[in-house]
Amino acid sequence: MKKHAIDYWSIPHFLFGAVTALASVVFSVPGRFGLLATFFAAIAWEFFEKKAKLGEDIRNVLADIALPLICFPVVYYYATEIVSDAERNRALFVVVTILHLFINFIAWRARSERDRDFMS
Secondary structure, three states: OOOOOOOOOOOHHHHHHHHHHHHHHOOOOHHHHHHHHHHHHHHHHHHHHHOOOOOOOHHHHHOOOHHHHHHHHHHHHHHHHHHHHHHHHHHHHHHHHHHHHHHHHHHHHHHHHHHHHHOO
């Protein structure tokens, strides 16, 4: 199987950065702390994946850590500087969180069923 830095599993990692950025805005967490928490959560998730023996290429592990860190500041800036409406940010947080959970559910289901088309 050919290994890639970016794969289908990169989508949930990227969305995780959006979820944590919006959570920081909605729950009034300072951006730097939210970004730091995102960083540590991304690293913890990669350790979990390693313990679960998912067998990822090092480039993919690094991308999975970098993607939420790239997404976070973009979404945080959007939510604080462009939208800056608490009600819209709460709604966006709910929608992005549901999307993130749904995509993760689909991805884990595909993995558990060993869908080779999804995994390649």
